[in-house]
Amino acid sequence: MRIRTSAALAALLTAGLTPLTLTTPAFAAPAKYADDFNGDGYRDLVTGAPYATVGGAAYAGAVVVNYGSASGISASRRTVVTQNTSGIPGTAEKDDEFGAALASGDLNNDGYADLVVGAAREDVGSDVDGGTAVIVWGGKNGLSGGLTVSDPAPTAHDRYGRTLAVGDFSGDGRADLAVAGDGKDVAIHKGGFTKASGPASRYQVVTGLQSGAIGGPHSMAAGDLNGDGTDDLVLSGSYYPEPGTIFEGTLVYRGSSAGLTFERAIDNDNWDSTAVGDLNGDGYDDLVASAEPDDVRPGDGGSISTYLGGPDGLGSTPRQTIDQDTPGVPGASEDSDWFGSALSIDDIDGDGRGDLAVSALYEDIGSAVLAGSVTVFRGSSSGLSTSGVKSFTQDTEGVPGTAEKTDQFGKAVRLADLDGDHRADLAIGADGENDADGGLWVLRGSSSGITTKNALSFGPSSAGVPTTGFPRFGFALLR
Secondary structure, eight states: OOOOOHHHHHHHHHTTOOOHHHHOGGGOOOOSSTTOSSOSSSOOEEEEETTBOBTTBTTOOEEEEEOOOTTOOOSSSEEEEOTTSTTOSSOOOTTOOEEEEEEEEOTTOSSSOEEEEEETTOOBTTBTTOOEEEEEOOOTTSOOOEEEEOOSOTTTOSOTTSEEEEEOSSSSSSOEEEEEOSSSEEEEEOSOOBTTTBOSOEEEEEOOBOOSTTOSOSEEEEEOSSSSSSOEEEEEEEEEEETTEEEEEEEEEEOOTTOOEEEEEEOSOOOSOEEEEOSSSSSSOEEEEEEOOOTTSTTOOOEEEEEOOOTTOOOSSOSEEEOTTSTTOSSOOOTTOOEEEEEEEEOSSSSSSOEEEEEETTOOBTTBTTOOEEEEEEEETTEEEEEEEEEEOTTSTTSSSOOOTTOOEEEEEEEEOSSSSSSOEEEEEETTHHHHTBEEEEEEEETTEEEEEEEEEEOTTTTTOOOSBOOOBTSEEOO
16 A cells, blocks of 8 residues: 655645545545555564464464564564464354464554454354455554454455455545455455444455355565556456456456556466565566466466556556566576566665565475575666566575475565665565474675574574464564
8 A cells, every 4th residue: 555645745736636634634644555464664574373282272373573673673572463362352162273474554643553463264253264354453652452454245245254355446535345256356445444333335346356165365565556546456366358258367446536447467477476665776666476386387387477557647558578587587487487476575785766675485405395485676767677676495505494395485475674774675485384383584685685694593483383283383474
């Protein structure tokens, strides 16, 4: 979600629109960062362990919030949230998978970011795996208390809360919440949230995505693609443009004062992951979309494509398509590497352009199959640069640990400045580490890019998550 600047507010006033944030105490200045939950000026890191055992309930799920500071994060400076935590709605139950999806933003405009947690397999009454989303409220002491955001159309789909995004889709200065399950529609819960009553109202976006158990968007991302001060929404999944026709790709919805309207579908095999951010520093958010490996093409390990934003939004043709056979990119494209399985954009080196972290979840490292890797690209005036590309594994010098079979290093990635030096740090989840205990790594950003100096790593027990069963700590990070 783009934070409205003073210049943007002036433009609203010139147009005769009075922002509610200026006149109504209930909508005070929103949080500076969408992931600063205690309002101390540092961004925080959220890690999901959706298969953690809680109160004896297997796969109930837990979420760990590590608070940022001038020295970054630490394993001990944290809040652990489960559905057995006081003030959090619901009860930790078997197979809820609380924490498999995460999003954040200042939903009640009180100056503190709030956390949204998906529990897609929660039973809702008699609706097995109906799913839900839970808002956990930020405050000066960090996260506490919560509110359930229920599915407004429970008969339309199950696994509500499987995919989440937060953005200001109407340009009114208030954060909206997009929630999807396995059906073909996405619920947009409009801004104006309060701790007592939740969203002010809601409306539906019908996406045309495939319905049924494998339908629904697999990822969503919000950002301002055309520079109009209002967030747009992009989804990935299977699309039916007309009866009997289907393709996997990206759906783009344009934000406006009237809400979201469908703009276009891009046929690009985008199935699992999307990311939005300004790669070239021109003030417009850009899109990176991954394409899953094609099983019928030997050596296809997956790819990413970039689409640059501008006054007219995104075009349908990618500016560039990159895989591990692209010159300058470390490694080689191999069957089922899943290069592009997780994506994140932020400015690592402080040059004003967004850089990109790309994971290859199933990359083999030597004889260690499915060990995983993460590749980092620098943004440039023309998009992503393929010079100076860096790749990181647990065998990279300075990275704690050792690349081992089924670690899945890069199951989740997150670029965010956790120590306030205006350079994004790279967080990496490896949910297969230590026989599915999972683990988290943080590598620091610098003027020369990501560095392994002072790298940090810890597992679930250090973060307050029980290792009973298979918690898979690092399965999810904020997208």
